[in-house]
Amino acid sequence: MTAHSHTHDPACPGCATPDVAFGAHDHGHCSADVMARADILLQANGARLTPVRRRVLEILLEDHRALGAYDVLQRLAAEGFGNQPPVAYRALDFLVEQGLAHRVDRLNAFTACMHPGEAHAPAFLICRVCHTVAEAAAMPVRAALDKAARAVGFVIERSNVEALGLCPQCQTGATC
Amino acid sequence: MTAHSHTHDPACPGCATPDVAFGAHDHGHCSADVMARADILLQANGARLTPVRRRVLEILLEDHRALGAYDVLQRLAAEGFGNQPPVAYRALDFLVEQGLAHRVDRLNAFTACMHPGEAHAPAFLICRVCHTVAEAAAMPVRAALDKAARAVGFVIERSNVEALGLCPQCQTGATC
DNA sequence: TACACTACGTTATAATATAACAAGTCAAGA
C-alpha cells in the first residue's frame, strides 16, 4: 500500500470524487486516507481500533470490492486470528456501526466506506461482471426518497440503495 | 378475501396510490386486482400460474408484509404441497422473474408487487416495528440514481431501494 | 489490587439458499 501523508486532498481523484472506483487512480490514497480518518473518527467516538478490526478494515480497503464475511474470516485465520465466524462478523459489525464499512445486502457482503465521517446515505453501483462496488453520490437519491416517504408519512431512519449493472470498463467487453 | 370485479379503479385507494400500505383500505381490492392482472400478464408472457405459484402469490398478497421463503414453505406444506425449500424458492423466484413479486434483500424476504406490469423501479419503505412493507413511488428516486450512475459511466440494469424506518402508525407509539 | 467493562476465541446451532436427480404433467406434432 502506497501511503500518503495528506488526509483529504481534493486534487487526488480518490478523494475528490466519491465514486472513483471505476477510474484509474492511486488506490494507496484511498486506503491510507481512510485508515487515517478511521483513527481520528474512532478516537472521537471513544471506540478502539483493535488489531482484528484494523486488519479487517485494511482487507476491505484492498480494493473496491465487497467481501463476504467468510472471505474475510479466511484471511484472518491465515494471519493467526481466530477462525470462527463470530470473529469476522464482530469486526465487520463494528466497522458498520462506526460508519467505516457498509453492508451490501444484495451480495451478502461488506465493503469499506470511502468517505467515513461525512454525512452520506450510501448508494452502491455494483458491476455484475467484475464485481467492483462503487459508492456513488447519493444525496439527490436520498432526497427523492425522503420526499416519497414524507408523502405517505413514513420516517426514514436508514436507507440502502443498490444498483446492479455494468461499469464503464465492462461495457466495452473488456474483462476488467 | 373480498373479491371485486374491477381491474384498476382510481377511486379505490389500493389502486390509486401505490403506497397505500400504511393507510386503511379495502385490502381485498389489492389482492383481487393483482391476481387478475397476474393472469393476464402471465398469459401474455406464455408462462403458467400453476397451483403452487398461484398459492404463493395469494399468500404474499395476504397483507403488506414481506415473508421469508421458509414462512411461505411452512404454509405450503400445511396445505399439502411439497415441504422442501426448493418448492418455495422456485415459486418465489418465478414470481420475481415475472415481476409479480419483489425480493427485499434487507429482510431476506419476499413481498408481492403491488402494481405488476407497470414499468417501475421498486422502492420499499420498511417499518421496523410492525414490519409493514410499502412499495413507494420510486420513479424520481430512480431518476436521481440514474443521473448519479451516468456521471461515472455506469449503466444500471436493476436497482433496489430499501428504506428502514417508522410507518405513520408506529410513530405514534401504537403497536400497529 | 479489585472492579467493571470490553473484546476475543470457541463450541454449537440456526437460518437462508442451491445443486442434482427422479418422476410426473402437459401440449404440439408425427
Next chain:
DNA sequence: TCTTGACTTGTTATATTATAACGTAGTGTA
C-alpha cells in the same frame, strides 16, 4: 393416438450465511 420434448414438481443432500452462549483475557479506573 402416440411420442417427444419442455417444463414443473418433489426429494435428498449439502452449501452458504449468521448468531447464541459461554469462558477467558486484556484494558482502564478507583
